[in-house]
Amino acid sequence: MNIGIDIMGGDYAPEEAIKGVISYLKSISDQEEDIHFVLIGNPDIAGPYLAALEQWEGSYTLIPSASVIGMHEHPTKALKEKQDSSIAIGFGLLQMGKIDAFIGAGNTGAMLVGAMYTVKAIPGVLRPTIASPIPKLNGRYNFLLDVGANADCKPEHLVQFAVMGSLYAKHVLDLDNPRVALLNLGEEEGKGNILAQATYPLLKQHSGINFTGNVEGRDLFLDNSDVIVCEGFTGNVALKIAESVYHIFAEQKKIQDPFLDQFNFEIYGGTPILGVNAPVLIGHGISNQPAFKSMIENAVKLVKSNFTQILHNHFAEKAEA
Amino acid sequence: MNIGIDIMGGDYAPEEAIKGVISYLKSISDQEEDIHFVLIGNPDIAGPYLAALEQWEGSYTLIPSASVIGMHEHPTKALKEKQDSSIAIGFGLLQMGKIDAFIGAGNTGAMLVGAMYTVKAIPGVLRPTIASPIPKLNGRYNFLLDVGANADCKPEHLVQFAVMGSLYAKHVLDLDNPRVALLNLGEEEGKGNILAQATYPLLKQHSGINFTGNVEGRDLFLDNSDVIVCEGFTGNVALKIAESVYHIFAEQKKIQDPFLDQFNFEIYGGTPILGVNAPVLIGHGISNQPAFKSMIENAVKLVKSNFTQILHNHFAEKAEA
Structure with a gap:
């Protein structure tokens, strides 16, 4: 090749x-x-x-x-x-x-x-997307998408992100039956803005993914999901807050911690366009x-x-x- | 009283x-x-x-x-x-x-x-809003709003959040000429989703606030603003990521740091409904x-x-x- x-x-x-x-x-x-x-x-x-x-x-x-x-x-x-x-x-x-x-x-x-x-x-992909790995406390990663390529999305776009993220997690990250979650402002079904509320049932009824429900901002670094789906505006804000956590604690405050080490982009290199x-x-x-x-x-x-x-x-x- | x-x-x-x-x-x-x-x-x-x-x-x-x-x-x-x-x-x-x-x-x-x-x-307030203080590295706070009461917003809502946040910062937090920023996925004017793109010029031309432009997720904990405005979906995700930073580093990893101490909600107590x-x-x-x-x-x-x-x-x- x-x-x-x-x-x-x-x-x-x-x-x-x-x-x-x-x-x-x-x-x-x-x-x-x-x-x-x-x-x-x-x-x-x-x-x-x-x-x-x-x-x-x-x-x-x-x-x-x-x-x-x-x-x-x-x-x-x-x-x-x-x-x-x-x-x-x-x-x-x-x-x-x-x-x-x-x-x-x-x-x-x-x-x-x-x-x-x-x-x-x-063909059939409405919006190619950029994803980014977000470190979890348990040493693994959440695969967050979209992180900025698509600032405004419709429910069908988020469903495709879920599918592409899930296939990537399965075939490239070698995860078995990856858990796909929707980033939201509450855990319960029915919570969210209009986009999240409309996307939830589409993800729930989708046979090709293992949808496990909503996750909140507090779940970003936790092992409650493998793939987290959102529009690119919120995803970009979330990614940049996560990156700033690394800058503040690892680079500025010189705190040594395996969780912080995982933020080092050298480990995962780059971001695929899916x-x-x-x-x-x-x-x-x-x-x-x-x-x-x-x-x-x-x-x-x-x-x-x-x-x-x-x-x-x-x-x-x-x-x- | x-x-x-x-x-x-x-x-x-x-x-x-x-x-x-x-x-x-x-x-x-x-x-x-x-x-x-x-x-x-x-x-x-x-x-x-x-x-x-x-x-x-x-x-x-x-x-x-x-x-x-x-x-x-x-x-x-x-x-x-x-x-x-x-x-x-x-x-x-x-x-x-x-x-x-x-x-x-x-x-x-x-x-x-x-x-x-x-x-x-x-009268005249389209959407009352919930705000939350977010600690900055320099010991002060960013006043973030909306953090979840209004998941879907129009530009005129964000402008009112900016005004209410600015007045709160001035009269209750005693900040002189508080800097108001728009949460966005890039620094430059013209960046953003449709909402942010439409809101920017309204904030820029507003005579009642000291609008200083866009801030990104990486600015959340920095002293580049005093008031940060966004719709309640992104604001809620940002707030909960910030709260999880406290849980992870202060509560779980027992790291002692003045920045982390500021996250302690006991200091600021509660969230006003503006x-x-x-x-x-x-x-x-x-x-x-x-x-x-x-x-x-x-x-x-x-x-x-x-x-x-x-x-x-x-x-x-x-x-x-």
């Missing part, structure tokens, strides 16, 4: 992206040598760092890019104007099937828009070597598990039904 | 409510003796605890109630059926002007519905002596500052304009 990486994306590009590739290559055995990296970046800038890849020169190809989309550029505008950017070239390769997955830690909006305009949404026609992983802007390695592992798992095809099959069946 | 207290409300009723009254009475000087307590409760149950109030027997009156609205009863139904309950009697007294403020730590929904059906919303025709304070179900004392102090401050009249004047001017 071919894993494409935007080595110009992120605050520590291209060094940490390339180090992540090396770290991954060192970790795998010979049997897995069918993994080939397609690195997209500026040869002049990346050149010195690529020297470290010398012993794996058969394991990667450098595709030259001329420009970079900055972290604060307008996604749609930047993608249109910078067709020679690493993100635009990456999605072009993904669309042509030259790579099987695309990883980037650059402009999140551009990654999302790029995915939507090139490989596009899987519902598009190829595996796409978005990394934090501050992604470093372990984060890139994690994203590569995740991308390999997404490709090997045929996750895109699993979603395809699910939504194709739904369309026929 | 007459301060009414539902001494049957809360997990530790009536003992802690009565202890809170004693604690307050001990703390005030003779000059403030014009404060009279109207305690609403079952004489048989409260009797033994009232003995401790012997030396202040001129400072309180017991109004007997026969029933209690349980924590999990349906608010509207319970209020209709249990007119002899402490909450129903308390709001009756408030409506008749026999008490100047009402404090209760019982069923939150019943307190809210009771306020709406008896003293009612201030926008109704009299001061009403809702306490946590687990309210104890210090929490009741704080709520009494808060109620006294609300009455002394003439806060209800301040809101009245503001919204009356708006209606005329």
Whole structure:
């Protein structure tokens, strides 16, 4: 398989992206040598760092890019104007099937828009979504979605998030019969805003998921669910509060605790875009070597598990039904 | 002034409510003796605890109630059926002007519905709201509203929350020119769901508040604002995540930290209902002596500052304009 990486994306590009590739290559055995990296970046800038890849020169190809989309550029505008950017070239390769997955830690909006305009949404998927793992006190994670791609949602969107989150938890996170919960302001059925009230019965009657009811904000870090569904406005606020808990207690107050360690994004690397026609992983802007390695592992798992095809099959069946 | 207290409300009723009254009475000087307590409760149950109030027997009156609205009863139904309950009697007294403020730590929904059906919303106030203080790292608080009373909101509701929160911060919390922010998923103007996008320009052009722009989930515990406005769904999720931070780090992990100490609801006591025709304070179900004392102090401050009249004047001017 071919894993494409935007080595110009992120605050520590291209060094940490390339180090992540090396770290991954060192970790795998010979049997897995069918993994080939397609690195997209500026040869002049990346050149010195690529020297470290010398012993794996058969394991990667450098595709030259001329420009970079900055972290604060307008996604749609930047993608249109910078067709020679690493993100635009990456999605072009993904669309042509030259790579099987695309990883980037650059402009999140551009990654999302790029995915939507090139490989596009899987037929039947109304709204591709971005998910994020939230650490639980017991050492596991809640998989929260949507976390910002879809600020306004309808009940049918939340139902699809529930399905995609559940399939991801099952096939990629290896969870058996993952518990899917609806984020709400109360536990009881009937609680919520209009969206949550309308979504609850749809989730309850859905045969394809293990819906376990509502969870509240206080359940975010608890093991009362495996997948938590909400619209992207509340999900984004919840994610950023969770991230601030890490900044406050681990980084500022220097408190050492296994629960806080789990917040370290290096462990889980990046955030998948669920519902598009190829595996796409978005990394934090501050992604470093372990984060890139994690994203590569995740991308390999997404490709090997045929996750895109699993979603395809699910939504194709739904369309026929 | 007459301060009414539902001494049957809360997990530790009536003992802690009565202890809170004693604690307050001990703390005030003779000059403030014009404060009279109207305690609403079952004489048989409260009797033994009232003995401790012997030396202040001129400072309180017991109004007997026969029933209690349980924590999990349906608010509207319970209020209709249990007119002899402490909450129903308390709001009756408030409506008749026999008490100047009402404090209760019982069923939150019943307190809210009771306020709406008896003293009612201030003319011009579209939606009374419940606010909650959120600790900041610098030792102060963000005043977050709405935190659950209004799960679905329109821009004009959020604007009124901003005005009421700002007036509360100024007149009750003694903040000079309080900074009002909109909770959003990004910092820049134009970000957000439809509600936030439509609310931003209304807040920006409002002459009566010091609007400082958007804040994100990561700003909840930071000193980038004094008042944070959102609809009650996201506000409730945010509040409960914040509360869970206290449970996890202070109660479970026994971490001692001044920031965590601030989460202790005993410090701020209860949550005001803003926008109704009299001061009403809702306490946590687990309210104890210090929490009741704080709520009494808060109620006294609300009455002394003439806060209800301040809101009245503001919204009356708006209606005329």
